Amino acid sequence: MPSLATFLRAVRRDLTAGERAGYRQGPEAARAHDVFAKRPRTWRNHVWEADHVQAPLRVDADGTLVHPYVTWFIDCATKAVTGVAVTPGCPTRASVLAALRSAIVRTTPYGPFGGLPAHVRFDRGRDFLSRTVSTALTALDSNITVLPPYSPHLKGSIENLNHCATVMLFAALPGYTPKKPRKRPDRRPTGPPMTFQAFTEELLAWVTWWNTEHRPTGLHGATPLQAWQADPTPLNDVPAADVWSFTLEDDGRPRVLTSHGLRFRNRDYIANWMTGQAGREVTVRFMPHHTHEIEVCTPHGRRLGTAHLADQATDEQLTALRHARTRRARRLRADAKAAEQLRHERFAPATTPTDALRLNTVTAAEAIRELARHHENDLAHLALPDLIPPAPPPADWATPDTLKARTRPTTPRPTPTPEEEDTP
DSSP states (O other): OOOHHHHHHHHHHHSOHHHHHHHHHOHHHHHTTOOOOOOOOOOTTSEEEEEEEEOSSOEEETTEEEOEEEEEEEETTTOOEEEEEEEESSOOHHHHHHHHHHHHOOSTTTOSSOSOOSEEEEOSOTTTTSHHHHHHHHHTTOEEEEOOSSOGGGGHHHHHHHHHHHHHTGGGSTTOOOSSOOSSOOOOOOSOOOBHHHHHHHHHHHHHHHHHTOOOGGGTTOOHHHHHHHOOOOOOOOOHHHHHHHTSEEOOSOEEOBTTBEEETTEEEEOGGGTTOTTOEEEEEEETTEEEEEEEEOTTSOEEEEEEESSOOOHHHHHHHHHHHHHHHHHHHHHHHHHHHHHSOOBOOOSSSOOOOBSSOOOHHHHHHHHHHHHHHOOGGGOOTTSSOOOOOOTTSOOOHHHHTTSOOOOOOOOOOHHHHHOO
16 A cells, blocks of 8 residues: 555656646636647637626616626627627526627627627527527528537637636626635625616626727737727628617517507507508517517518507516515425425334334324315315206217216207298
């Protein structure tokens, strides 16, 4: 049996630094010691990369503390952040579409970066692989490259942007909590959390600094804006209205305007431009998860205008609804936990040959009270199946006598007279 010092010398001699890091901290730490080839630099709008990054802090979004997510696109040639969208909470395909619109449009306040990309790379996230995002990129004539799982080195530009945003921006904001645990526990933030609006302003200001003042290593001392302006590659611009229509989801069925507006998903939508157009056939395009407004188009795809929800609930009603849903979810979780405890029955350990003794016993009063509550919620005992007996079967059917007694008697239909038969 060798000594510990001999074993450690053998580990340092026979294992590489990447293998030792992988055994100590996992495959991500081992990947930091790998050697990857660098892609050759191309031209602007040749390749974009997209990704989500979760900010390691919590912000106040309408009274709820949430972790914001940032969805952005970066141009791999100039390192310019072309588009960004911030979502309070988990992102959806709507976040990807919003960031894609801001990346393509070059008018104020999104310019001067933008245009149509030739290629777009992203990972296998469900939001990026959605049918709506794929349809939008295909309509914009962009090639999609879906990277294999667990391969962040294949989209190094966006991964480097995520890392830089964490160490340069998120770490300096109030309420920052590192993802990796430290030896000493972090102190709880004493001040109030940032609002979602303040966080968005800080992020957009940092993106502006990144594009106009930051000098990445791969640009040889130039800023992304200088590299973008020095590139003579022509840009393919798309009107903002067309980009909006391409990045919306199509309802897929024709609808008709009525005097009450437009009916969509059991909701009524109205707009001023609908006046005098009742009876017109239209189609609906909408942003996923944003049904407070929709875009109304002709069957041929021409945009008519925006329609808003007719009877939108007030803030007080929405607050009361959220509280009611929270109470219901809390009650359901408590009931599920109680049922789980009853399902996993526990027995007392025995050291002598005795009968099994159940634990978590319930008193007779508790059992009666629980059964009474469930009996009140069960509507099956209110059903009266024999209130209206069924009609008797035809005479040529073989019916048991027990069933004949449960049928209601029928009054024979009077035979019509000859005069009634001749009457039309």
